[in-house]
Amino acid sequence: MKTLKLTVLLAIMLIMNSCNKQKEEIYPFYQHHFFLSIQDASGNDLIKGIDWNIWQPDKSQEENQAAMEKNKELYTLKAIYPEVYMDPVWMHYNMGAAIPDTRYCYELGIMVDGNYKINNAPFYLGFYPQHSIRHYNGKELPVAEKITYQLSCPYIFGDDATHDIITWWKQNSDGSLNALCYRIEFEGKEFTQITYDYRGSLSFATVIFDGK
Numbered sequence: 001m002k003t004l005k006l007t008v009l010l011a012i013m014l015i016m017n018s019c020n021k022q023k024e025e026i027y028p029f030y031q032h033h034f035f036l037s038i039q040d041a042s043g044n045d046l047i048k049g050i051d052w053n054i055w056q057p058d059k060s061q062e063e064n065q066a067a068m069e070k071n072k073e074l075y076t077l078k079a080i081y082p083e084v085y086m087d088p089v090w091m092h093y094n095m096g097a098a099i100p101d102t103r104y105c106y107e108l109g110i111m112v113d114g115n116y117k118i119n120n121a122p123f124y125l126g127f128y129p130q131h132s133i134r135h136y137n138g139k140e141l142p143v144a145e146k147i148t149y150q151l152s153c154p155y156i157f158g159d160d161a162t163h164d165i166i167t168w169w170k171q172n173s174d175g176s177l178n179a180l181c182y183r184i185e186f187e188g189k190e191f192t193q194i195t196y197d198y199r200g201s202l203s204f205a206t207v208i209f210d211g212k
Contacts, residue, residue, distance in 0.1 A: 027134065027177060028097070028098075028133065028134050028135055029088060029099075029131035029132065029133065029134055029177070030131065030132045030133075030134055030143045030144065030171070030177050030178075030179050031130060031131055031177055031178050031179060031201070032130055032131065032132060032144070032147060032167075032169060032179045032181070032203075033126075033130050033178070033201060033202040033203060034126070034127045034130070034149075034167060034181055034203050034205075035111065035124040035125065035126050035127075035202060035203065035204045035205075036124060036125045036127070036165065036184075036204075036205055036206070036207065037122040037123065037124050037125075037204075037205070037206040037207070038125070038156055038206075038207055038208075038209055039122070039206060039207075039208055039209070040208065040209060040210060040211070041208060041210045045122050045123055046156045046157075046209060047110060047122075047123040047124070047125060047156060048122075048123050049155075050074065050110065050123075050155045050156070051074070051155075052071060052074070052110050053067035053068065053070055053071055054067075054110075055067075055068070068107075071108070072107070074153060074154075074155060075108055075151060075152060075153040076150075076151070076152045076153075076162070077106045077107065077108055077127070077128075077149065077150065077151050077152075078106055078149070078150040079106060079127070079129060079147055079148070079149055079150075080147070080148040080149075080150065081132060081144050081146075081147055082144055082145060082146050082147075083144075085133060085136045086132045086133050086136075086141060086144045087129075087132070087133070088129055088131045088132065088133055089105045089106065089129055091133055092105075097133070099129070099131065104128045104129070105128065105129055106128060106129065107128040108125050108126065108127065108128070108151075109125070109126035109128070110123055110124070110125060110126070111123070111124050111126060112124070122206070124204065125151075127149055132144035132147070132179070134177070142171075143169055143170065143171045143179045144169060144179070145168060145169055145170070146166065146167070146168055146169070147166075147167050147169065148164055148165070148166045148167070149164070149165040149166075149167065150162050150163075150164055150165075151163050151164075151165060156209070157209065157211075158211060163186070163187070163209075164185075164186070165184065165185075165186050165207070166184065166185040166186070167181050167183070167184055168181065168182055168183035168184070168185075169181055169182070170182055172200060172201070174200065176201070178200070178201035180194075180196060180200070180203055181194055181203035181205065182194060184205055184207060186207045186209075187207075187209060187210075189207075189208065191205060191206070191207050191208075193205065193206070
């Protein structure tokens with residue numbers, strides 16, 4: 001995930017956390033901020049070294065957007081929700097719902113560990129969309145409990161196959177609209193060692209891919 005996008009993301013979350021309960025009542029989304037490190041059985045970082053473009057502040061928005069589109073040649077991504085109407089992208093294109101930015105629908109970003117300066121820090125994939133719908137047909141929905149990310153990336157996996165990353169979510173106990181990932185199923189294995197950063201609103205996890 002590019003540094004600038006993460007900085008903007010954190011600024012938005014700080015603003016939202018300062019909002020009162022009335023503001024939260026009208027906010028249309030739950031937020032699912034998910035960052036994943038993928039390693040092999042020996043602990044090697046499978047994301048590191050990918051030919052990835054990052055957002056550069058000294059470049060124009062058009063140049064940066066072209067670079068981000070170039071990234072999409074390296075992977076395909078789809079998010080599957082437990083109910084289609086929980087998916088903000090589906091809601092946008094089928095029901096006219098507003099979502100933060102359609103340019104980033106079903107997109108990956110790559111970032112290093114949050115401190116950025118740690119030597120040999122793992123690289124993380126940041127998954128978009130980062131929301132689920134909170135209101136539908138006049139009713140308030142629960143947090144989308146299960147989101148399956150269907151990812152194909154030959155650089156990481158060594159093939160063109162689609163790999164399912166199944167994530168399980170719960171609402172943050174602080175009453176905010178930030179959902180927390182508490183379980184991941186990947187390649188027939190379960191992973192529950194998940195950490196939370198930035199006031200407990202971002203979920204960071206590592207999964208092991210052994211290619212079998």
